[in-house]
Amino acid sequence: NAGVTQTPKFQVLKTGQSMTLQCAQDMNHNSMYWYRQDPGMGLRLIYYSASEGTTDKGEVPNGYNVSRLNKREFSLRLESAAPSQTSVYFCASSDPGGARRDTQYFGPGTRLTVL
């Protein structure tokens, strides 16, 4: 049981390049999330997916797109990377119907640098 996995762990991009961050969970959770974490700012929600087939914007969605490929996988795409998107990105999942329905479980993160 791996929990939430993310790839890649590290990435360096040049301004204008595109890339996709991958996330998968094996806990059969319905809901999945993408956050970014910047120094002194905690975690901020980029996009989330309440269930397979649905996605919605979070606090900081500009410059990102997401795809909920199936129940297990939720990807985050940067179409034209900018230096302001340098950050650590975390994927998370939760089971809204479970006993710990509000608890989100996080992946190990992707450290992205945009030059």
Next chain:
Amino acid sequence: EDKVVQSPLSLVVHEGDTVTLNCSYEVTNFRSLLWYKQEKKAPTFLFMLTSSGIEKKSGRLSSILDKKELFSILNITATQTGDSAVYLCAVVPAGGTSYGKLTFGQGTILTVHP
């Protein structure tokens, strides 16, 4: 807009000390408050609190919620170097269009020296 403020932002103590971390919040429709510990990588879940006055405990860690005064505290007794981490507080809204949109505080960086 929902808001979560943690204090202090950083704290340095010695092993054996007791620390209290604070989390105050403003949220339109409150459902629960979560505490996480973040070491080098992913935040890991500590506590979920939904009712005032109910203290959650896990070993040397404990937490309590005050829904009237809109704050929570996380206590760590007899600190150890392994407690060094960033402690994050997050509030969970009651649902509707806010479903799943956790709001996190900035975090408290705790450093425990031997």
